[in-house]
Amino acid sequence: MAPSQEEVFEKVKDALVAALGADEDDVTPEATMVGDLGAESIDFLDIVFKLEKAFNIQIPREELFPDDILTSSTYVTDGRVTAEGLAKLKERMPFADLSGFSKNPLVQDFANLLTVNDLCRYVATKLR
């Protein structure tokens, strides 16, 4: 039986507290990984490992970090993700709320998009 949303959140929180040394109270569903919790690029390696272990799942890097899209000249023009690129991102990351990013899709802002809630939703999709 798949774990409840609360169970998923608690495990994700444990992983983030361990990987980032974050205060438990700061790990809220709305918190962004980079801006609020201070995650740096190398932390994601650790976070992915801890989530894989906690939930016994495999996490292909491109599902959480669509670098191939964000560095593609097909999907990015002048540092902004094109409409086609946004569609590709939505298809790749159905768990992420891209509505805010879509309004001003600067590639440089993408890194700060992912929230704790996005991570929980992503994990939930892997547990179905």
Added chain:
Amino acid sequence: MRWFWIDRFVEFTAATRAVAVKCVSLSEPHVVDYVPGLPQLPNSLIVEGLAQTGGLLVSQTTDFRGRVVLAKVGQATFHAPSLPGERLVYTVEIQSLQGEGAVVAGRCEVDGAVRAEVELTFAILDDRFAGVELFEPAAFLRLLRSLHLFHVGRTVAGDPVLVPEHLVAAERASGLIDDRNVSAST
């Protein structure tokens, strides 16, 4: 001062685990100076020893071409000081290995008793660092030989871990060649 914090490998299974030893000696200035009156190896140098053991284990997966650097020390627990005369056994195991880095669990033991447990994250620097050489290849190969890495190194299948050709070539080019050391497996 040389920055070697392990004495030699005693076990090395490619991409999996490695065991190295470090003998603590009263002749080491930092052992004497760290806590006056209570000589011991500073815990930070135990972390460094575990990181060197783990870093070389990760680096070998790239044939020692990858620019592997310690990026993060996660959980670190120390149970007791490590004293002169003790032989520290560092065991590292790769928990996760990706193109951009690795997560490694490290443990320090003395006579079977756990002294320290550390979780390490290594980054393998990407192409933005192309051209940046962390070590001079011929000297690096000498270090690997001194650490007995190729003497004990085995693949998971049990075959010897070979000296990569690019390091052998660098050694030949350096003029530091030692015929005893150029066989394929040592």
